[in-house]
Structure formats: structure tokens, C-alpha cells
Amino acid sequence: MIPSSPKNRRFFTGFLLHLHPRTVPSETLRYSLSWGLGGMAALLVSLLFLTGTLLLLTYQPSTDSAYASILILIREVRFGLWVRNIHHWSANLLVIVAVLHLLRVVLTGAFGPGRRLNWIIGLFLLFLLLSANFTGYLLPWDQLAYWAVTICTSMLGYIPIGGLWLQELFRGGAEIGPATLANFYVLHVVFIPGTLFILMLWHFWLIRLAGGLVQVEKNSPEDVSVLRVPTVPNLIVREAAVGLALMAIVLVISIVWNAPLLEQANSGMSPNPAKAPWYFLGFQELLLHLHPVFVVFVWPLLGIAALFYLPFxxxxxxxxxxxxxxxxxxxxxxxxAAVGALATLVIILIDNLLLHSGEAVAVNILITRGLLPTVLLIALLVGFYFLLVTKLKHTRAEAVMAGLVLMLVALTVCTIIGVWFRGPEMRLVWPWVQQSL
Ligand code: HEM
Incomplete structure (x- = not known):
């Protein structure tokens, strides 16, 4: 509610101006510049902090009682089901919103000089929110959680040096059990939120230091003076509109769809198919086609290095x-984007046929399904870059944007296939009939 008395209004405005500068460049108020995605991410994080704190009032972090405490929460606690749903949907939406926010930063050239450090902090924020999602996944201690975490921590074992050590560190032993739940719980409720909060404050501060959001470069000296307008009400009204709309969407989704909960975790009975959380399913899809060392280690390492290098x-x-x-x-x-999506789909379908025709029995799969595809991918990206810059006369910046979009689209197609089109034994199926393609 907007405060009505002048004293209240001064207090409210003062509070908002702790988060924002007194004035902002009018050009950056254009909604289509950022689509408010960073603000949406911040709101979702706040909803997560709030609902997460409420969940802690009932949740019990031990393998004996975690599942039962979730049942009590959703069956007996007033609004417990709704609070759990809001936490679940906000967390999932946050992954999508943060990736879209990253994409908008790339596509509006907002990662260059003056914003480099903020790009790096953004990458850490992305890593943290994925980790928060993943560690939270285990807490209900149901079949979904247990086997998803089993798959993902098994993947760690493929990292060449120290992989098994890392796997044991996360699991707190050789197998997933009470120590894993304790580790994930502490990471999820203390370490990750604390670090996320500090990095978010730093992220916002750096936006202020950069003079607000990215602006169109001024070419002539007369252009240098930027028209600034008061933050209250110009920016605040826009932020409130986006925030209220998003909140309404999350609340409604959380009324209509419940967060999943299967039977209590059973280490002796694996579901078929056993899948990783959806945001890692792109990698699980790649595991069906490529050597695990390349999927779990080499490709992510190259991708992360490229993302860190981008602003420099x-x-x-x-x-x-x-x-x-x-x-x-x-x-x-x-x-x-269109050609990349189609090509990824065709490659997956062809490779699926090859896999079922018994190929690669006698050949060294480290080479055929590891080294060779990696060299081919790098050659494709380098060739694509030079084709665009030298023959088609695109700028280098446009070529880099296209390369990044290509990789993101390919990963998205793999994720969609992993989520909806993989059935028992990870065979390709139509999602609506669960029959093999
Ligand atoms: C928890 C996750 C995140 C939150 C809460 C967040 C929040 C925000 C907000 C509120 C803004 C300003 C307004 C807007 O763009 O809507 C912003 C800008 C920015 N963000 Fe993020 N962000 C997050 C993740 C990321 C990621 C993953 C990246 C990229 C790696 C990133 C890089 C940047 C950069 C470079 C800017 C400055 C953009 C400009 O000057 O136009 N952020 N962020």
C-alpha cells in the first residue's frame, strides 16, 4: 500500500533511494531495454528467502524424518502446500529468468568496459542459484530427489583428477545417505543464500557505479548530456508494475500446480527413467551421445572459460x-537460432539411430565420441566466426553474439528432449503417449 501522509511518504522514498540513485537516465526507463529481467530475478530471490524461512519452521533435516515433515507441511499446516509450491516455482522460474537476463546482457552489449566485473559476479550468481536449486532438490528425500542427486553426483566421478574425491565430498561418503542430506541442508540454508545475498548487493552497487543500465553510445559531443529523471516515481512505478505482475503469476501457478513429491527415497529401487533435475537434463542428454569425460569436464570447462573471457x-x-x-x-x-535448433535436433536423431545400430563396439569411444566431436565443434565455431566476419561482413561483436546464441539454443534443444522426449531406458518417446518414436 502506498503511504499517504507526507512523513510516511518521505520515509518510503528515502528507503527506495537507498536501493536506487536519486535520478536515472530517462533512456534506461525503456522497458524493452532490459524487460525488467534482473529485477524479476531479485524479486524471485526475495520470495525464495521468505518462503524458505517459513518452510524451515516445519522441515526436519534427517533421513528419518525429512519426508514425513514435508507430508505434515502439505497436509496439516495451513497454507503449507501453497508456501512449498511458491518456493518450488520461484526457484525454477529463477533459473529461466536468470538465463534470459544473461542473454539480454549479451544481446544489448552490456558486458563491456565498466561492466566487466559485474558480468563476472553475474556468472557467480548463476552458479549459486543453480547450486541452491540442486541442493534444495534433495531435501524432501523422495524418490525424485534421491535418484536425481545420485545421477548428478555420479557424473562428478567422471572428472579426471579429483572427480571421485569431489563426489565423496558432496555425498559425505561413498553413498548418498544422512551425511549427504546434512551437507546439502547446510549448503542450501546457510552458505549459498548468504553468499548469494552478498553478491547480489555487490551486483546492484556495481550497476550504480556504472551509471545505471547500459545506454546507446553517444557519437557527438552534444549528445553527451544525458537527460535524467527522478527515480521516484518514474522507475519505481515501472518496477512495481513488473513486480506485481510477476508475483501474481507465481501465486497463481502455485495454486494450480503442486510441486512434485514421489514416494519416500528408496535406495534399492531406481525409477525408470532416472533423470537429473531439468536444468541439468541437457547434459544428461549429451551423456547419451558423447564420452562422459567430455560432457562432465571438457565441454563445461570450455564453456565456462568462454563466458568468463567474453568481457575481456x-x-x-x-x-x-x-x-x-x-x-x-x-x-x-x-x-x-533457427538453424542451430534444427541442426541439433537432426544430429540427435541421427546419432540415436547410430547408437541403436550397434556402432562403436570395437572403436575407441574416447576418440570417436570425445575428441573428434570436440575438434569438430571448435572447427565449426571458428569457421562460422570467420565466415561471418570476412565473407558476410558482420562485425566481430555480432559474430560472437551469434556463436553464444548457437550454443545456448543447442543446449536448450537437448534440455527439451531430455525433459519431455526421453522415456524408460532413456529411449526417445512421444511425451503424450510415452511410446518409442
Ligand atoms: C540472482 C541472479 C541475478 C540478479 C538478482 C540480477 C539482478 C540484476 C538487476 C536488478 C540488474 C539491473 C536491471 C536489469 O537488468 O533488469 C542487473 C544488471 C546486470 N546484470 Fe544481473 N542479476 C542476476 C544474474 C546475472 C547474470 C547471470 C549475469 C551475467 C553473467 C548478470 C549480469 C548483469 C550485468 C552485466 C548487468 C548490467 C546491465 C546493464 O548495465 O545494462 N546478472 N542484474
Whole structure:
């Protein structure tokens, strides 16, 4: 509710101005510049903190009582089911919103000089929120949780040096059990939220230091003066509109759909198929086609290194504050996304046929399904880059945007297939009939 008396209003405005500067460049109020995605992520994190604290009032972090405490929460505690649902849907939505936010930062060139450190902090935020999601996944101690965490921690074992050590560290022993639950609980309720909170404050502070959101570069000296408008009400009204709309969506979703809960965890009975949480299913899909060392270690390492390197890659052609940089940039990204999605789908289908035809029995799969695809992928990306820059006369910035979109689209297609089109024994199925394709 908006406070009505002048004293209240001054207090309210003062509080908001702790979070925002007194004035903001009017250009950055354009909704289509950021789609409010960073603000949405911040709101979802706040909802998670709030509902998570409420869940702690009932949840018991031991393998004997965790599942039962969730049943009590959803059956006997007033609004318990709703609070659990809000926590679940906010967490899942946060992954999608944060990835879209990262994409908008790339596509509006908002990661260059002045924003480099914030890009790096953003990457850590992404890592933390994925970790928060993953550690929370185990807490209900049901079949879904137990086997998803079994699969993901088994993947760690493929990391060449120290993989098994890391696996044991997370599990708190050789198998998933009470020590794993204790580890995940502490990470989920203390360490990760604490670090996330501090990094978020730093993230917001750096946006202020950079003078607000990214703006279109000024070319002539007359352009240098930026029109600034008061934050209250101009920015606040827009933020409130986005925040209220998002909150309404989350609350309604949480009334309509319940967070999943299967039977209590049973280490002797694996579900078929046993799947990782949806945001890791792209990697589980890759595991069906490629050597595990490359899926779990080499490819993520290359991807993470590329993301960290991105802001330090010098290019004066980096367009700021303009989506896709230019009109040719927009067309390039659209084409790349469409062709990339189709190509990924075709490769998966062809490889699926090859796998079922008994290929790779006598061959060294470390080479055929590891080294060779990796070299091919790097050659494809480098070739694509030079084709765009030298022959098709795109700027280097546009070529890099297209490369990143290509990788993200390919991972998204793998994730969609993993979520909806993989059935028993991880065979391809139609999701609506669960029959083999
Ligand atoms: C918990 C996750 C995150 C939260 C709460 C968050 C929040 C925000 C907010 C509120 C803004 C300003 C407004 C907006 O863009 O909507 C922003 C800007 C920014 N974010 Fe994030 N962010 C998160 C994750 C990330 C990630 C994953 C990246 C990329 C790796 C990133 C990089 C940036 C950058 C570079 C800016 C400055 C953009 C500009 O100047 O236009 N953030 N963030």
C-alpha cells in the first residue's frame, strides 16, 4: 500500500533511494531495454528467502524424518502446500529468468568496459542459484530427489583428477545417505543464500557505479548530456508494475500446480527413467551421445572459460544499449537460432539411430565420441566466426553474439528432449503417449 501522509511518504522514498540513485537516465526507463529481467530475478530471490524461512519452521533435516515433515507441511499446516509450491516455482522460474537476463546482457552489449566485473559476479550468481536449486532438490528425500542427486553426483566421478574425491565430498561418503542430506541442508540454508545475498548487493552497487543500465553510445559531443529523471516515481512505478505482475503469476501457478513429491527415497529401487533435475537434463542428454569425460569436464570447462573471457575480448564494434547491435545483427541471431535448433535436433536423431545400430563396439569411444566431436565443434565455431566476419561482413561483436546464441539454443534443444522426449531406458518417446518414436 502506498503511504499517504507526507512523513510516511518521505520515509518510503528515502528507503527506495537507498536501493536506487536519486535520478536515472530517462533512456534506461525503456522497458524493452532490459524487460525488467534482473529485477524479476531479485524479486524471485526475495520470495525464495521468505518462503524458505517459513518452510524451515516445519522441515526436519534427517533421513528419518525429512519426508514425513514435508507430508505434515502439505497436509496439516495451513497454507503449507501453497508456501512449498511458491518456493518450488520461484526457484525454477529463477533459473529461466536468470538465463534470459544473461542473454539480454549479451544481446544489448552490456558486458563491456565498466561492466566487466559485474558480468563476472553475474556468472557467480548463476552458479549459486543453480547450486541452491540442486541442493534444495534433495531435501524432501523422495524418490525424485534421491535418484536425481545420485545421477548428478555420479557424473562428478567422471572428472579426471579429483572427480571421485569431489563426489565423496558432496555425498559425505561413498553413498548418498544422512551425511549427504546434512551437507546439502547446510549448503542450501546457510552458505549459498548468504553468499548469494552478498553478491547480489555487490551486483546492484556495481550497476550504480556504472551509471545505471547500459545506454546507446553517444557519437557527438552534444549528445553527451544525458537527460535524467527522478527515480521516484518514474522507475519505481515501472518496477512495481513488473513486480506485481510477476508475483501474481507465481501465486497463481502455485495454486494450480503442486510441486512434485514421489514416494519416500528408496535406495534399492531406481525409477525408470532416472533423470537429473531439468536444468541439468541437457547434459544428461549429451551423456547419451558423447564420452562422459567430455560432457562432465571438457565441454563445461570450455564453456565456462568462454563466458568468463567474453568481457575481456577487445572489440570496438561492441554495440551498447541496442538489441543485437544492428538490423543485420538481429537477422543473423534469428537465423542462427533457427538453424542451430534444427541442426541439433537432426544430429540427435541421427546419432540415436547410430547408437541403436550397434556402432562403436570395437572403436575407441574416447576418440570417436570425445575428441573428434570436440575438434569438430571448435572447427565449426571458428569457421562460422570467420565466415561471418570476412565473407558476410558482420562485425566481430555480432559474430560472437551469434556463436553464444548457437550454443545456448543447442543446449536448450537437448534440455527439451531430455525433459519431455526421453522415456524408460532413456529411449526417445512421444511425451503424450510415452511410446518409442
Ligand atoms: C540472482 C541472479 C541475478 C540478479 C538478482 C540480477 C539482478 C540484476 C538487476 C536488478 C540488474 C539491473 C536491471 C536489469 O537488468 O533488469 C542487473 C544488471 C546486470 N546484470 Fe544481473 N542479476 C542476476 C544474474 C546475472 C547474470 C547471470 C549475469 C551475467 C553473467 C548478470 C549480469 C548483469 C550485468 C552485466 C548487468 C548490467 C546491465 C546493464 O548495465 O545494462 N546478472 N542484474
Amino acid at each position: 575480448w577487445h572489440d570496438s564494434s561492441l554495440p551498447t544499449g541496442v538489441w543485437f547491435g544492428s538490423d543485420p545483427g538481429r537477422k543473423l541471431v534469428a537465423w542462427t
